Amino acid sequence: MTQRDVRRSGTRLTRRGRFLVTLLCLAALAGGGSLAWATWQDRTASTRRPPAAGAETDPGGAARTEPPGEVSSNPPSRERPDGLDKPDGSKVPAIGSGSFAAARITGSPVGTxxxxxxxxxxxxxxxxxxxxxxxxxxxxVAHPQGWAKNGRGRFQLVxxxxxxxxxxxxxxxxxxxxAEAGLDTGGELNCETGRGVVVNLRRWLLGSPQFDGTPATYRHLIINHELGHALGxxxxxxxxxxxxxxVMMQQIKGLDGCRSNAWPYAANRTYLTGPTL
Incomplete structure (x- = not known):
């Protein structure tokens, strides 16, 4: 309602009355703007999703045929988008494109x-x-202490x-x-899915805090452990x-008094085993 509407109604306003009506109109306009801002803030906040944590797991399965080429995948939103720190201060990307490029290399078969x-x-x-x-x-795969060189498989890069x-x-x-194989790796671990081996980029680049060795040595453990699952x-x-x-011990979860080791076999070709879990 405006001051003109009040005059038309036949009501006489004093100077003080007109001043109060003006204040009320201004307050109503300000209140509407505040309500709109608060509503926009609530709607924006509702689209933010907090991160979720996952339990550690390092499961296995059997290998099967997987067509090569580019594979698409939509990463989940729970990972931190700012990446994960490397020792040199740079970042390990936490979220990628979801598509893969295949290495165009073919090697000679190794093993029997x-x-x-x-x-x-x-x-x-x-x-x-x-x-x-x-x-x-x-x-x-071709390392002297690996599976292939000790009669546990024959492998070829294609x-x-x-x-x-x-x-x-x-x-x-x-x-x-x-997760498509029902496995929760919590942003930290590798797995063998039945469709092949999935290596977590963080583990590939950083190694493991539980492993007494370089990331390059830890990569031997990653591949040997997951190939062991592929071998059943x-x-x-x-x-x-x-x-x-x-190597079939989940060393990332702790060593229980053992020493870190990245190979299935010792230098003398003795198979390094332990109690079945």
Whole structure:
């Protein structure tokens, strides 16, 4: 209602009355603006999603054929978008593109027995070269203390059709790929899904705080542990204080008195085992 409306109604206003009406109109306008601002703030706040935590797990499964090429995945929102710190102060990307580039490299078969062909894929935007990662994994598979050199499998790096795929993925994408197999890796761990091996980028670049060795050495443990699952092996425990931890032990969860170890076999080709879990 305006002052003109009041005059038309036949009501006479004093100067003081007109002043009070003006104040009331201004207050109503201000109140409407405040309500609109508060409503916008509430609507904006409702779109923010707090991060969620996940439990640690490092499960296994059996390998099967996975078509090569680019794979798409939509990472979950629970990962921190600012990344994770590396020792040099730079960031490990927490969330990636969800698409993968395959290494275009084919190597010679290593080991004996049934041939298992594997392809290496790296998530786009992770900062890791697919060719370099594939060359490093090929060297891990061919290591004298590995599975292939000790009669536990025959493996070949290929660029085309493969029996299983080894993917290096950001924590968010790794969580999604592992979750599709019912596994919760909590932004931290690797897994073997039945569709191949998923390597968490953070573990690939940083290693593990539980592992007494460099990240490059820890990569041997990652690949050997997950290939062990692909070979049908389950988890093992520590065989005794001071002894080497089996590669099938979940060393990232603690060593229980064992020493860090990244290879299935000792230098003398003795299989490093422990109690079945």
């Amino acid at each position: 027995g049934t041939l298992r062909r594997y392809q290496v894929q790296v998530e786009n935007g992770s900062g890791v070269s697919p060719a370099q990662a594939a060359a490093e994994i090929q060297a891990i 660029s085309g059709r493969a029996d299983f795929v080894i993917r290096i993925a950001t924590p968010a994408t790794a969580d999604k790929l592992c 092996l389950g988890h093992l425990g520590c065989p005794g204080p001071g002894k080497p931890a089996p």
